[in-house]
Amino acid sequence: xxxxxxxxxxxxxxxxxxxxxxxxxxxxxxxxxxxxxxxxxxxxxxxxxxxxxxxxxxxxxxxxxxxxxxxxxxxxxxxxxx
Numbered sequence: 815x816x817x818x819x820x821x822x823x824x825x826x827x828x829x830x831x832x833x834x835x836x837x838x839x840x841x842x843x844x845x846x847x848x849x850x851x852x853x854x855x856x857x858x859x860x861x862x863x864x865x866x867x868x869x870x871x872x873x874x875x876x877x878x879x880x881x882x883x884x885x886x887x888x889x890x891x892x893x894x895x896x
């Protein structure tokens with residue numbers, strides 16, 4: 815599993831980007847599936863690194879900061895749409 819982590823992360827990121835582009839072009843329902851698949855792949859790597867904290871401490875801190883930033887952006891968008 816350890817040697818495939820980078821490939822899973824990159825594949826997940828590419829699928830998320832494809833999903834976002836498909837959502838803009840074809841509509842949200844079509845772009846949702848590649849985006850969900852990419853997020854699931856990223857979640858697998860995130861959980862693996864979380865269980866092996868000592869080895870991936872720097873990456874885990876970066877992932878946590880990215881997640882917090884994404885949550886803040888989503889909350890700000892929800893508040894601004896009210």
